[in-house]
Amino acid sequence: MDEKIPNSxxxxxxxxxxxxxxxxxxxxxLRLFVExxxxxxxxxxxxxxxxxxxxxxxxxxxxxANALTxxxxxICSNSHIWNSCRTxxxxxxxxxxxxxxxxxxxxxxxxxxxxxxxxxxxxxxxxSHETFSMRVFYLxxxxxxxxxxxxxxxxxxxxxxxxxxxxxxxxxxNRIQRIIEGMDTIEAGLTDFVKRFTADNIIMSRITGIGxxxxxxxxxxxVTGPSLRATGVPNDLRTRMxxxxxxxxxxxxxxxxxVKSNLIVRALExxxxxxxxxxxxxxxxxxxxxNHDWEMVDTDITDSYIEVPRGTLYHSxxxxxxxxxxxxxxxxxxANIGAMQYACIGDQVTDAQLAIVQCDxxxxxxDRAIEIIRR
Amino acid sequence: xxxxxxIFGILALxxxxxxxxxVSTFLPGIERxxxxxxxxxxxxxxxxxxxxxxxxxxxxxxxxxxxxxxPGLFKALPVVCFIVVLVILIALTPQAFYIPALSSLxxxxxxxKVEEICYVLMGALSKSVMSVRMPFPDLVKGxxxxxxxxxxxxxxxxxxxxxxxxxxxxxxxxxxxxPVAQSGSIFLEKIVEYQHIHGPYLFTVSGMIAAVVFFLGxxxxxxxxxxxxxxxxxDVIEGPYMEYAAKYRGxxxxxxxxxxxxxxxxxxxxxxxxxxxxxxxxxxxxxIVALIFVLAMGIFSAFSPVFTNRQLLPVSVVASLLxxxxxxxxxL
Numbered sequence: 001m002d003e004k005i006p007n008s009x010x011x012x013x014x015x016x017x018x019x020x021x022x023x024x025x026x027x028x029x030l031r032l033f034v035e036x037x038x039x040x041x042x043x044x045x046x047x048x049x050x051x052x053x054x055x056x057x058x059x060x061x062x063x064x065a066n067a068l069t070x071x072x073x074x075i076c077s078n079s080h081i082w083n084s085c086r087t088x089x090x091x092x093x094x095x096x097x098x099x100x101x102x103x104x105x106x107x108x109x110x111x112x113x114x115x116x117x118x119x120x121x122x123x124x125x126x127x128s129h130e131t132f133s134m135r136v137f138y139l140x141x142x143x144x145x146x147x148x149x150x151x152x153x154x155x156x157x158x159x160x161x162x163x164x165x166x167x168x169x170x171x172x173x174n175r176i177q178r179i180i181e182g183m184d185t186i187e188a189g190l191t192d193f194v195k196r197f198t199a200d201n202i203i204m205s206r207i208t209g210i211g212x213x214x215x216x217x218x219x220x221x222x223v224t225g226p227s228l229r230a231t232g233v234p235n236d237l238r239t240r241m242x243x244x245x246x247x248x249x250x251x252x253x254x255x256x257x258x259v260k261s262n263l264i265v266r267a268l269e270x271x272x273x274x275x276x277x278x279x280x281x282x283x284x285x286x287x288x289x290x291n292h293d294w295e296m297v298d299t300d301i302t303d304s305y306i307e308v309p310r311g312t313l314y315h316s317x318x319x320x321x322x323x324x325x326x327x328x329x330x331x332x333x334x335a336n337i338g339a340m341q342y343a344c345i346g347d348q349v350t351d352a353q354l355a356i357v358q359c360d361x362x363x364x365x366x367d368r369a370i371e372i373i374r375r
Numbered sequence: 376x377x378x379x380x381x382i383f384g385i386l387a388l389x390x391x392x393x394x395x396x397x398v399s400t401f402l403p404g405i406e407r408x409x410x411x412x413x414x415x416x417x418x419x420x421x422x423x424x425x426x427x428x429x430x431x432x433x434x435x436x437x438x439x440x441x442x443x444x445x446p447g448l449f450k451a452l453p454v455v456c457f458i459v460v461l462v463i464l465i466a467l468t469p470q471a472f473y474i475p476a477l478s479s480l481x482x483x484x485x486x487x488k489v490e491e492i493c494y495v496l497m498g499a500l501s502k503s504v505m506s507v508r509m510p511f512p513d514l515v516k517g518x519x520x521x522x523x524x525x526x527x528x529x530x531x532x533x534x535x536x537x538x539x540x541x542x543x544x545x546x547x548x549x550x551x552x553x554p555v556a557q558s559g560s561i562f563l564e565k566i567v568e569y570q571h572i573h574g575p576y577l578f579t580v581s582g583m584i585a586a587v588v589f590f591l592g593x594x595x596x597x598x599x600x601x602x603x604x605x606x607x608x609x610d611v612i613e614g615p616y617m618e619y620a621a622k623y624r625g626x627x628x629x630x631x632x633x634x635x636x637x638x639x640x641x642x643x644x645x646x647x648x649x650x651x652x653x654x655x656x657x658x659x660x661x662x663i664v665a666l667i668f669v670l671a672m673g674i675f676s677a678f679s680p681v682f683t684n685r686q687l688l689p690v691s692v693v694a695s696l697l698x699x700x701x702x703x704x705x706x707l
Contacts, residue, residue, distance in 0.1 A: 015521040015531065016506045023609040029511050033520050037531065037684065045518050047512075050482060128600060128610045128681035134415040200600070206680050349531060350683045353609040 003217045006041035015349060019048050023126050023353040026363035030356070037349045042341045044356075049367040054327040058316070062088050062296070065324040070284050073153050073365045075118060078111045078147075079308035080329075081268035083315045085160040086306065089203045091299035094164070100164030100289045101243050103171065106179075106280045107150065107159050108308070109273040111188065114143040115267040116226075116273070119360050123263055126357050127206055132197060139189045144180045144320070149175060157238075164290030176281055183274050190274075207259040211343040211355030214257060221338040227310025227359045229264045231257035232296065237307035247279045259351075262358040287330060296322045310360050311335060331365035363367060381391035385660040388470045391653040395464060398662055399636035400629065402669050410673025432626035434520065441618040443501045447498040452493045453619060453626040459490045460630055464637045467644050467651045472564040480537045480561045483641065486549055487596065490634075494598075495603060497615030499535030505612060532614035535605045538684075539595065542691050543602070547592020549698025553585030554645040556705030563644060570648025577646040581704035586646055588698040591690070593638050594672055601679035602603035604687055 011351040012035045016274055027048045033041040053072050057065040069084040070077040082104055089096060096104075117140035124133035142373035144154050151157025159169045171179075187312070197203060228235055229252060236251045238244045252268040300319040311332025318325045336359045344355035367369040378388050404422035412419025421428070443449040460621040465471055502508060508526045514521050554563055554576045558569035566576075576582040595602045606614035616627050640651045641666045649657035682690065 012524070013526045014510065015526050016511070017528065017610070018505075019509060019511060020553060021505065022612055029509075029513065031513060031519075033523060039533075040505065041519065045513070123682075128608055129679070130411070131677045133417050134417065138416065200678075202686070203680055206683070255602075261540070344547055348683050348685070349610045350604075352608050375466070 003220075004342050005121050005211075006342075010038075017353075021353075023357075025122065026361070028361075028363050030352070032344070034086060034349060039344050039347055039349060039352050042344050042352065043338060043343050045258055046337070046367050049248050050356050050369065051364075051367070052256060054329055054368070054370065057324050057327045059320050059323050059325075061322055062319055062324055062328040064319070065327070066160070066162065067158060069329070070156055070158065072331070073362055074308065075110060075115050075119045075362055076153055076308045076313070076365070077312055077344050078151070078157050078159055079306065080105045080315075081158065082108065082160045083304050083306045084317075085162055085306075087302050087304040087317060088162050089316045090304055091302035091317075092294055093352075094163050094294045094296060095290055095291055097164050097288050098285045099170075099287045100291075102246075102284050103169060103289060105166045105247070106161060106171075106277060107147070107157065107165075107169075107245055108306075109136075109147060109276045109280070110143055110147050110150070111352050112273045112309045113270055113277075114140055114358075116148060116270045117143060119266050119357075120263060123259070123354070123357055126354050127203065129203065132193070132203075135193060137254070139186055139193065142182050142189075146179055149178060161290060163294060164288070165263050167289060171284065173279075176284070179277065179281060179353050183277055187271070187274050189369070190270055192269065197267075198264075204260065206351075207263065207354070209256075209353045210259045210347055211262075211358045212256065212258045212346075213339050213343045214360075217317055217342060218257065218258055218339060218374060222335050222357075223311075223339045224332045225307070225309070225360075226265045227262060227311065227339060228250075229253045230261040230358075237305060237312050241306060245277075246283060247276050259354055259358045262360075266360075307337075308332060310362060310365075329368060330360070331368065332367060333360070333362045334370070336361070337366055384470045387652075388465065388468055391468055391651060391658070392461065392464060394527045394653050394658070395651060395661070396633060398665070399664060401632075402426060402635045402665060403628070403632045405666065406669045406673040407673060410670055411677050414674070414677040415531070422700055426628065430483075430625035430628045433620075433628070434622045437619035438619040438623070439618075441620075442504070442508065443500045443618060444502070444671070445500055447657075449497065449618070450623055452497050453623050455546055455604070455628060456490055456493050457630045457633065458484050459493075459494055460633045460637050461484055464633075464640060464651065465510060465638050467637070469650045472650075475562055475564070478563040480551055480555055480566075480645075484551065486546075487544075488540070491536065491596070492543060493547075494536040494615045495533050495540070498529045498531075498536055498605070501529040501532075501618045502527050503529060503617045505617065519520060522655060526613045527539065529614060532605045532611045535611075537614065538687075539605060542695075543595050543604075543687065544592060545635060545691060546588045546694035546698050549590035549695055549702065550585045550592055551641075553581055553588075553701040553705050554697070556702045559684075559695070565644060567648045567650055575647045576705075581701045582646055584697055584704065585701035586642070586700060588694050589642055590668070591694045592669065593642075594675065595691075596638065597634060597672070599672055600676035601682045602687070603681055604683070607681045607683075609681070636661075636665045639668045642668070642675050648678055 015032045019029050026234045029042040060119040066084040069080040072080045076147040121133045121136035125183040148154045205261050218231040232255045234251045234253050254265050299319045303316045314330040317327040339357045340359045403425040408422045466477045507525045522542040554566050558566045640661050643661045644650045649660050
């Protein structure tokens, strides 16, 4: 299949869902246009969760603005503060100590594990398979404890600061030992889960060939992250990030672009994340974790891109008199929202939420003020 | 028949029904606490919570005015369902054998159909705020397909309930006719008598196949995972029950537990030849069968995702074919 084309001529009925719906973790409006129970077209509307973080950041001191970005998302909070600090560091020319870079990568990969596990658990929940959902949540709990140990909190860690990471996030022998043990536990649990999940014929019949997003359409819609890789495109920004140069890992792809491919991509990426965490621990250099040797100066608008659990995250701002100006943030879910509308076409109404969930939506991230420039 | 016998019979019937009702209130709790929660390695709710404490709590809650075009009928439907289950249970007692029109399989199937039709009506009469009534500016400039008919999500439930009547619950009714084929009568008294002479129907090849089909039908009629299509969380949420609150929701909870017990009692009568009678050891067998069904259903549902049309139709067809095979073997 090259492309899915909505067929507006023969639609019988509209079924609106939300903005409040138990299967959706966050508020959004979904209009499904159906014949019998087959979805022919879909429209997703966001906007009920907009908080205007960029607008609040305007005029704040850089350090405060960076801390505020962590509030954009409860799942990839560390990614936002990391990228925001990275933007400032690129603009101000701050050199980040190697040990701090390693700790940032460690936090990022732990966050990837926690995000992917949340995705797998939520996917099982939408399938109404509560047992598998609970089991993945138990696995995720180990990751949350590790994040809490390093960052001090389960969700808002405040790990990155301009010039490195906070000294309280430094790794001592006790923390390293707990991380090693945690990775062993997670790897064993995840292996067991993946074996059982893929061997379950009933589950496979629910997810195979459902919510297909053709590769050509994914590229046209500028889909990013695991959702793009699940269509067979080996595109991972981590391979081009200097922070990830010391580490060896594989780009995971799957060929079909359906729910099954998306779930498997994230499960296999979790194994790669475990691999990276182990390499971080093995190669962790000695030295300081934050560089204070820099001066605040005015900068032009600076861009920074990093690969977060859901795809490519973009932050940009300029600095004037130590304050943030012209802030723009583009989250990966925003790029993937078009994919959600197409993924559910051709499937049953029951599978529509599943097709949306397969794109790993995060509507607190997505609800940003955007200007569409048609070219 | 003397007056004393009639009075004693009526009292025995009332006491039997009350005891069965009390036992039935524990069944949803046993399923959730001792099966689902144990499999999912969590503590689970107190065993009395889903079947007893929750309905009591709901009974004292303030009711909401349901958003329904016919609120009177809508509110009456859970009561109708409860009465239907009550009448089925009464039909399974030895006292009901004196009223052949009631204690026949045709009457029981008719009553079960009323139960199923209630779900269609509940879905069709419910207009919750979760879909069309949500105050959201859909029909504005830029929106697609602005002139299309808009449907409530409960309408999907109503259509699915119709589908379940058409083919979903078919296996259960075929399984019920297995004992009829063997005994040659639709009257419960005759079926029981036949089994007292020839041994339980369950221990025949036909009976074993029909028991498997009955169990599938039991899960389908109870709308349990994986057959909870009419109240799938991912789209229709609670489906037909969405607008029920306070005491009406309490009645829905109670009816579900009561139906669990009643269907198990129906199985005991048709497949083992034991009617529901408090004053015989048979009542213990009824309770054991109810517990076995609940445990088996809990295990099966804990490891299954919800079926959609794609899975439901083949499962229903295969189960129906097995039911036909059981009847054919019973006739032979």
